[in-house]
Amino acid sequence: MSANSRLTIAAHTLTWIGLYQRRGHEVATSEQIATSVNTNPVVIRRLLGDLRKAGLAGSRRGAGAGWMLVRDLAAITLLDVYQAIEPGPVFALHRATPNPECVVGHGIGPAMTAVYDDVEAALRRELAKTTLEDVLRDVLKAA
Amino acid sequence: MSANSRLTIAAHTLTWIGLYQRRGHEVATSEQIATSVNTNPVVIRRLLGDLRKAGLAGSRRGAGAGWMLVRDLAAITLLDVYQAIEPGPVFALHRATPNPECVVGHGIGPAMTAVYDDVEAALRRELAKTTLEDVLRDVLKAA
C-alpha cells in the first residue's frame, strides 16, 4: 500500500492556521506554514487549494495576503479533511477485467465491492470521530 | 490515495484455488489462475509467494506442480490475506520531520498517530468479518 501523508499535512496545516488565528492574526502565509511542516510553500498552497474547494479554507490575495479558516476547528472533522483531499478509494478492483467466463472471475468483483464498501464506511466513521479541535488539544497537551 | 488491487487479486487467487480443489483437483497452476484473473502468471506466483510466507498457501514443484491451500477457505479471513500482502499502513506521517520548535510541528505526529492507529484497527476489524468462504458463497450466488 502506498501510504501517503496528504491527510497528515492537511491536518497540520489547518491546525496551524487555527492556532495562529487564535493568537490574534488574521491570515497565515503558505511560507509560514511550510516552515512548520518542513516542506515547500507550493505544496501547502496546492493542498490549501483543495481544502478551499471543499469550503474548509479561504484565501486573500494582494499585499497582506494569506490563508484563513472558513469554519472553526471544532466544526471540521478529519473526515471532512479526508474527503477534501482524497478522491479515490483505498482498495481497487482488478486493473484488467477478469475472465467473465470463469465463475470466480465473473462474481469476484461484486463480492469484493461489497466488502470494500463496508471497510470504507468503517474508515469514514472512525475519521469522523476526531475534530481538528481534538487534534489541537492533543498537540498542546504534548507540549 | 493510490488504490491498489493486491487484496482483490489475492482474494481472487485463493478463492479460485479453493473452488478448484473442491472440484477434485489437487493443485492449481499459476497459469490457470492467471487466465481467470486476466494477468501474467508471474504476478500470481509473486503474490502466492507472499501468501505462502504467511502460511495461507503452499506449493509443489516438479512435474504435476502447482499451488494448494494450507487452510480451508472458511479459516481464512480477508484480514489474514491483507496482513500477508500489505506490510505498510494506510496513512503516513510527514516525509520530512516537521519543525520541532513549532508547537504544532512538535505535537502533530503523536496526535495523528493515535488517530491512525484507531483507523487501522477499525479497518482490520472490518476485514476480519469476512472469510474467503463468505466470498466464495457470494461469487457462486452471483452466477
Place this chain on the structure above:
DNA sequence: TAGGGTTGTAATAGCTATGGTTACGACTAA
C-alpha cells in the same frame, strides 16, 4: 501610481509502488 509581498498555477523532475513481461535455473513426477 509605483512597489512589494503573496497567491495561483504550470512545468518539470525524482522517488516509490505496482503491474506486466521475458528469461532461465531448479525441481520432480512420469
Place this chain on the structure above:
DNA sequence: TTAGTCGTAACCATAGCTATTACAACCCTA
C-alpha cells in the same frame, strides 16, 4: 531423460506524491 511448473531476477511502463522553479495575477500601502 523429458516435460511441465515453480521461483526469482531483471527490466520497463505507469501512476501518484512530493519537491522545486518560474512567473503572471492580484491588491494593499506608501
